[in-house]
C-alpha cells in the first residue's frame with residue numbers, strides 16, 4: 256500500500272498522527288504492545304504493532320526495515336496483510352490487517368474447555384490453509400489451483416525473496432472471515448468451520464535470497480522449535496514444517512507434542528522426537544502426515560510441496576477452492592440482486608415522471624382547445640388549424656404529439 260524511506264522520523268510521526276485514529280490495546284508481545292487503529296482515509300480497522308528498536312544498531316535496523324519491505328509484498332489470502340510501517344525515535348510501528356476472530360491458541364482453548372476434539376475436517380482445512388501460505392513463503396509463488404483432486408502438482412520454480420516464518424505457533428495463526436458467532440449474542444456457539452486462516456507475526460521472519468542460503472540466527476518459541484534449530488544448526492523452510500507438525504498435533508491432542516518442566520528436558524525430548532499418537536478419534540492418514548512433519552532427520556522431513564501432494568490435503572484444498580467459488584457466486588448473486596433492485600426503482604421513478612409529463616401536456620392541450628373554441632364562439636376569425644401546442648401546421652392527437660416530442 257505505502258512504503259516509507261527511513262529518512263525523516265519527525266515527518267513519519269506527523270503522518271501517523273494524521274492518518275490513524277488510535278484505539279484500544281489488544282495485547283502485548285515480547286516486542287511491545289499491539290493496538291487497534293482506524294486508518295482514517297479508508298475507514299479500515301487495522302492493528303498497529305510496536306517494536307522497540309532503540310537498542311538496535313543501524314545495521315540491525317536496516318535489516319528490520321528490509322524485512323518490512325518484503326512483508327509488504329507478501330500478499331496472500333492466508334497471510335495477514337501488511338499495510339504500512341513508520342517509526343519515531345525508538346519505536347517501529349507496523350500496520351497490519353486486523354483479524355477479528357482470535358487465533359488458533361484461543362480456538363484450541365475453546366475446545367479444551369468444551370472437552371471436545373476439533374473435528375478432523377476442520378484440522379485438514381486449517382492445515383491446508385497454513386500450507387498454501389507457507390508455500391507462497393517458501394517458493395515465492397502460489398500452488399496451481401486444482402482442477403480435480405487427482406491433479407499432480409508441477410515442481411515449483413522458486414522465485415526471489417523467499418521467506419521462512421521462523422515462529423510458527425498457534426498464537427501466530429489468526430482467524431479472520433465473517434464473525435464466527437451466528438448471532439449478536441457473544442455467548443452463542445462459535446462456528447470455526449467458517450474460519451479463514453491468516454498466518455501472521457512475521458516479525459522474526461528472515462528473508463532468504465535463495466533456498467540454499469540459510470539463515471543463521473533464531474529467536475522462537477521452544478515448544479514448536481525444530482531439533483536442528485535447537486542444536487544451533489542453520490535452518491531452512493523445513494524448520495517451519497516441523498513447527499507446523501507441532502501446531503497441527505496440538506490441534507488434535509489439545510497439547511503440544513513435546514512438553515517438559517525445564518528447558519533442557521524439553522530440548523532432550525525434541526531431539527529424541529518421540530511423541531505419542533494423536534487421539535484415536537483421528538485417522539491414521541492424519542497421524543502419518545504429522546509423522547512426516549515432526550521428523551528429526553531433515554532429509555526425510557516432507558517439504559511444503561510434498562505435503563500438498565497428499566491426497567487428503569488435495570481433497571481439503573479442492574473443497575476450500577469450491578467453498579471460495581460458492582462464496583464468490585453468492586456475492587455475485589447479491590450484487591446482481593442489488594443491481595436488479597436499483598433498476599426496478601429507476602423504472603418506477605421513470606414511470607412516475609412519464610405520468611406527470613403526460614398529465615402536464617394533457618392540461619396544456621385542453622387549455623389551448625378551450626381558448627380556440629372560445630375564440631370561435633366569440634366570432635373571432637380562426638386561421639387554418641395549427642398545432643396549438645407546438646405551433647406547427649397540424650394539430651396532433653395527444654399520443655402522436657407525445658411521440659413527436661420524444662424524438
Ligand SMILES: Nc1ncnc2c1ncn2[C@@H]1O[C@H](COP(=O)(O)OP(=O)(O)OP(=O)(O)O)[C@@H](O)[C@H]1O
Pocket residue numbers: 281282283284285286287288289302304335351352353354355357358426427429455456
Ligand atoms: N493482526 C492481528 N489481528 C488481531 N490480533 C492480533 C494481531 N496481531 C497480534 N494480535 C494480538 O495481539 C497480541 C500480541 O501479539 P504479539 O504478536 O505482539 O505477541 P505474541 O505473539 O502474543 O507474543 P510474542 O511477541 O512473544 O510472539 C496477541 O493477543 C495477538 O493475538
